Amino acid sequence: MRSDLQSLEITKGELRRLSGMRRGDLLIPPTRRQVSWEILRTLLAIALLGLSYWVLALNFANHTFLLIALHLSAVIGLIVDDVQTILFSQKNRHLINLVMDVDRYNAVIKAIDINDQIEAAGNSEVALNNREQVIEALGLTRADLVRALKTERILRTNQRFIARHSDLFDNNLTALATLQVNDQASEHGRLLNQALDIAVDVQAEMKKLQNQRFS
Incomplete structure (x- = not known):
């Protein structure tokens, strides 16, 4: 890239510094389709967590309470993060x-x-x-x-x-x-x-x- 172009690009790091937001925290564009896709991704992640719990519970039956607490915390975290991202992008x-x-x-x-x-x-x-x-x-x-x-x-x-x-x-x-x-x-x-x-x-x-x- 020529020198006169190098200083013009707005990098991801600069965009984050200027806006105070990570690009991953935004739905771009915040359309219904994009929101639906974000929800689907979260549901898939929750399903994987459920599978993870099932596999671990079979092998560590004595630690069921701990496994439930860990996986439930992860699920809640995913849902909260998803809701915040959607609401922030809409607002x-x-x-x-x-x-x-x-x-x-x-x-x-x-x-x-x-x-x-x-x-x-x-x-x-x-x-x-x-x-x-x-x-x-x-x-x-x-x-x-x-x-x-x-x-x-x-x-x-x-x-x-x-x-x-x-x-x-x-x-x-x-x-x-x-x-x-x-x-x-x-x-x-x-x-x-x-x-x-x-x-x-x-x-x-x-x-x-x-x-x-x-x-």
Whole structure:
């Protein structure tokens, strides 16, 4: 990956640091299908625990009470964790939307990286003609994503704090809007438009957050 792309990607570790949440603690997206799949996984895990108890109980009959306590604790832990994950994801859809925007953003970076590798292999015709413009748009989009994730976390954990620091809602949308794509049908134009679309989505989420928290 070229040096100008290396610092742009938002890694899983950075996403966790910014949002305060592990990706595994979220249902992305929190659809009925995803919720059903999560419940099914939990039921399968409970079934395996039941099988584990049955096998161990046959071999350690003198420790039945201990085995019941251990397996029951594990089952309760699975159910509680599942319920918390589902409820949190349903309640914090703005965070889910931002995480999905991060995925889209990283996908654009990956697409550019693959294009760079194809170019480096001797296919100069695939080179991005407006690479600097695309990188600039991605940089601005990254800044908006980072700010949005930080602000969402503050809103989620401390509404009074964000009310006293409204400057956190300043954004780069005006600067992004000045970036024009002349050849929208081209590959580099498509990549730039994707970066701009993500930025607009982020700003829309920020407005929704403001309206929801302060209405």
